[in-house]
Amino acid sequence: xxxxxxxxxxxxxxxxxxxxxxxxxxxxxxxxxxxxxxxxxxxxxxxxxxxxxxxxxxxxxxxxxxxxxxxxxxxxxxxxxxxxxxxxxxxxxxxxxxxxxxxxxxxxxxxxxxxxxxxxxxxxxxxxxxxxxxxxxxxxxxxxxxxxxxxxxxxxxxxxxxxxxxxxxxxxxxxxxxxxxxxxxxxxxxxxxxxxxxxxxxxxxxxxxxxxxxxxxxxxxxxxxxxxxxxxxxxxxxxxxxxxxxxxxxxxxxxxxxxxxxxxxxxxxxxxxxxxxxxxxxxxxxxxxxxxxxxxxxxxxxxxxxxxxxxxxxxxxxxxxxxxxxxxxxxxxxxxxxxxxxxxxxxxxxxxxxxxxxxxxxxxxxxxxxxxxxxxxxxxxxxxxxxxxxxxxxxxxxxxxxxxxxxxxxxxxxxxxxxxxxxxxxxxxxxxxxxxxxxxxxxxxxxxxxxxxxxxxxxxxxxxxxxxxxxxxxx
Numbered sequence: 001x002x003x004x005x006x007x008x009x010x011x012x013x014x015x016x017x018x019x020x021x022x023x024x025x026x027x028x029x030x031x032x033x034x035x036x037x038x039x040x041x042x043x044x045x046x047x048x049x050x051x052x053x054x055x056x057x058x059x060x061x062x063x064x065x066x067x068x069x070x071x072x073x074x075x076x077x078x079x080x081x082x083x084x085x086x087x088x089x090x091x092x093x094x095x096x097x098x099x100x101x102x103x104x105x106x107x108x109x110x111x112x113x114x115x116x117x118x119x120x121x122x123x124x125x126x127x128x129x130x131x132x133x134x135x136x137x138x139x140x141x142x143x144x145x146x147x148x149x150x151x152x153x154x155x156x157x158x159x160x161x162x163x164x165x166x167x168x169x170x171x172x173x174x175x176x177x178x179x180x181x182x183x184x185x186x187x188x189x190x191x192x193x194x195x196x197x198x199x200x201x202x203x204x205x206x207x208x209x210x211x212x213x214x215x216x217x218x219x220x221x222x223x224x225x226x227x228x229x230x231x232x233x234x235x236x237x238x239x240x241x242x243x244x245x246x247x248x249x250x251x252x253x254x255x256x257x258x259x260x261x262x263x264x265x266x267x268x269x270x271x272x273x274x275x276x277x278x279x280x281x282x283x284x285x286x287x288x289x290x291x292x293x294x295x296x297x298x299x300x301x302x303x304x305x306x307x308x309x310x311x312x313x314x315x316x317x318x319x320x321x322x323x324x325x326x327x328x329x330x331x332x333x334x335x336x337x338x339x340x341x342x343x344x345x346x347x348x349x350x351x352x353x354x355x356x357x358x359x360x361x362x363x364x365x366x367x368x369x370x371x372x373x374x375x376x377x378x379x380x381x382x383x384x385x386x387x388x389x390x391x392x393x394x395x396x397x398x399x400x401x402x403x404x405x406x407x408x409x410x411x412x413x414x415x416x417x418x419x420x421x422x423x424x425x426x427x428x429x430x431x432x433x434x435x436x437x438x439x440x441x442x443x444x445x446x447x448x449x450x451x452x453x454x455x456x457x458x459x460x461x462x463x464x465x466x467x468x469x470x471x472x473x474x475x
Contacts, residue, residue, distance in 0.1 A: 002115055003184035005092040007058065008051025010105060013089045015045055028109060028232060030087045032080075040066025040077055048090065055081065085113065094184040096177045100151040104188045107232045108145035116187035121165040121198040125206055127217055128194040130159065142224030143206065144193020155185060162189075165198045226415035235411040237334065242322060248404040250312060250324035251361050252340055258364040259351060261300030279434045286438035287386055290471030294393040296350030298435065299343075300363070302469065305329060306431045307341055307424065309361040323408065328360065330427035333416040338404035339424055340461065342368075342454060344375050344395040355453060374453035378446070385442045386468055392440075397450055398424060398465035421465040428467055438473070442466040 009015075012027035022045065024032040034041055043065035047058050059077050066073070084090055088106040092113060095101055104113070127141045130150075139159065140147035150156050154175050161174055172182040189195035196204035206212050224230040234240065241247075311327040313335075325335035332339070341358040343365065345351055355375050356365040369375065382395045398421055406413040425441045432439035442465075450456075450463040 003094070003187045004054050004180070005094055005104075005184065005188075006052050006054055007048060007085075007090045007092060009045075009048045009084075009089055010091050015049065024084065024087075024089060026087060026089055028088075030089075030109065032083055032087060032089075034080065038066055040073070041080060044077060044081065048084070051093070092188065094181060094188060096152070096154065096181040096185075101177070101181065102151060102155045102185055102188055103149045104146050104192055105149065106146045107140070108230050110229075111145035113191055116190045117197075118168045118183040118186050121167050121202070122162060122186060122190070122195050123165050123198050123202075123204045123207075124159065124162040125194050125196060125204075127206075127215075127220055129217075129221065130156075139189075139194050140192060141194045142220045142230060143212075144191070145230060146192040148188055148192045148194065158182070158185065159189075162195055165202045222415070226412050231411070233411045237408050238410040239322065239408055240410055241407045245403075245407065247315070247323035247407045248338075248401055250326050250337065251309070251359075252357070252401065254357075254359050254362065254366055257367045258359065258362070259356075259367065260362075260364050261303060262297045263304050263363060264301040274434045279430055283429050283433045285386075285440040286472060287388055287440055288473035289388070289390060289392065289438055290473045292471050293347035293349055294437070294469070294471050296348055298437065298471075299348055299351070299394065299469075302428075302431055302435060302437065303341070303358055303360075304363055305434075306428045307358065307360050308363055309337075312361060326360075329431075330420075330424045332420045332423065333405075334408055336405050336408065337420075338401045338417060339420055339464070340399045340401060342397040342399060342450075342463075344371070344378055344397065344453075345393070346371070346379065346391045346395075347393050357454075368454060372453075374449060377449055378453055381446055381449070382442060382466055382468055385444070385466070386440050388468075392468040393470040394468070396428070396467040396469055397445070397454075397463045398467070399450070399454070399456070399461050400464045401461045403460065417464060425465060425467060428469075432469060436472055438468075438470040440468040442468065 014025050016023045016025065020036050022034040022037050024034070040062045044058060044062040047053055047061060059074065059081065062077050063074055088109060088111055091103050091105045093100050093103040125141050125143060127143050128139055129141065130137065130139045137150040137156065138147050139150060154177060158171050158175050161171060168183045168186055169179060171186065172179045175182065186195065196206050198204050228235055306329055309326045309328055313325045315322055315324050326337050327335065328337055343356045343358060345353050345356060347353070353371050354367055355369045356367055359366055379391050379395055383391055400417045405417055409416055429439050429441070445463050445466040447462045448458060451458040456462055
């Protein structure tokens with residue numbers, strides 16, 4: 001079924017005169033060169049820039065302008081319009097009672113507007129997300145390659161009805177919109193992947209898909225938005241706050257009582273340490289804890305080998321590095337090293353129990369708090385997560401200073417943070433294995449509880465990973 005939409009170039013598309021040609025360029029690098037365009041094509045582009053006309057009206061007006069030059073080529077006009085659509089240079093609007101109801105905007109190069117039959121019933125996708133973007137209300141889904149901007153409250157009302165299977169006629173009756181407008185709006189939603197047709201049993205293809213049934217909403221959205229292919233947001237090291245906000249320093253400001261930690265003899269380790277292959281093969285989570293507690297020397301050696309700052313590089317804007325960076329034992333995207341290490345210590349000889357922050361530059365522990373209710377809850381959660389019957393010697397919490405990464409990276413910032421967590425955890429596993437300790441990474445934790453325990457702003461810095469460290473039981 002062919003629905004009627006008005007077409008308009010998206011704001012990011014630019015039309016340039018290039019000698020005798022016209023170049024139509026999109027934001028993603030796609031472009032269309034029109035060689036020696038006549039008045040018909042020029043009129044078509046001008047009408048598309050202004051918007052408000054459907055395909056038939058656009059081409060009719062463009063052919064009228066071309067006729068005044070002494071001849072029109074309808075095939076070329078329709079071909080150029082089809083190419084402009086294929087390159088995702090236009091957005092599609094459906095109106096009701098002379099008011100715009102909704103507009104579809106493609107967000108991925110693979111998007112193609114399809115004719116949609118609106119017979120039967122339809123259901124809102126469980127992956128659909130309605131949110132505000134600037135001053136517009138937008139609905140989109142990681143399943144689709146387009147988003148729909150809702151201009152009118154009647155559109156939002158129709159969306160609420162689609163929580164259950166609905167026919168187009170039912171939606172039309174409920175909204176006081178005519179059936180043609182309702183069907184066109186429904187077709188836009190289907191094209192955007194936010195609504196699906198239902199089978200006779202009232203279930204959509206999405207509900208029947210073995211792979212989609214096993215995705216949760218937040219996971220699929222995170223996957224689609226933190227990688228390329230399903231969105232057109234700026235991506236990567238865009239430095240979007242450069243010149244607007246200062247970057248966070250490489251090191252978290254220290255304060256309070258500090259406890260100096262011992263350092264291993266790295267020269268001796270070069271000669272006598274366990275061979276890497278043996279360490280790599282022996283690496284595993286160990287839940288059999290030793291009777292003796294960790295020593296302060298062991299903890300100091302572990303942190304030095306796993307997480308100390310080896311080199312601190314100042315910002316060098318003229319050299320292309322507008323932020324401080326550090327070199328540490330584990331890999332980190334952009335050498336940002338946004339991860340902070342907190343230790344909830346229950347038993348380490350030479351160090352009082354409590355919550356501490358590790359200073360990787362000074363190689364020292366900063367005492368933050370004694371063991372209280374919040375710290376006890378964190379320890380209990382960690383022990384339960386690992387299936388332990390006793391508390392670990394140390395609960396290591398990895399917290400991210402989020403703005404350290406989001407200042408530089410866009411779309412992929414949180415994904416990069418989680419990759420950095422994995423790299424640091426692997427480094428801690430290898431060091432603990434070489435030292436014959438008992439390491440165990442955890443699959444998750446309570447970030448809200450940790451922010452409370454450490455006195456942190458949840459949105460500025462909180463936990464993104466947990467790791468248990470203890471002495472190892474001897475057989």
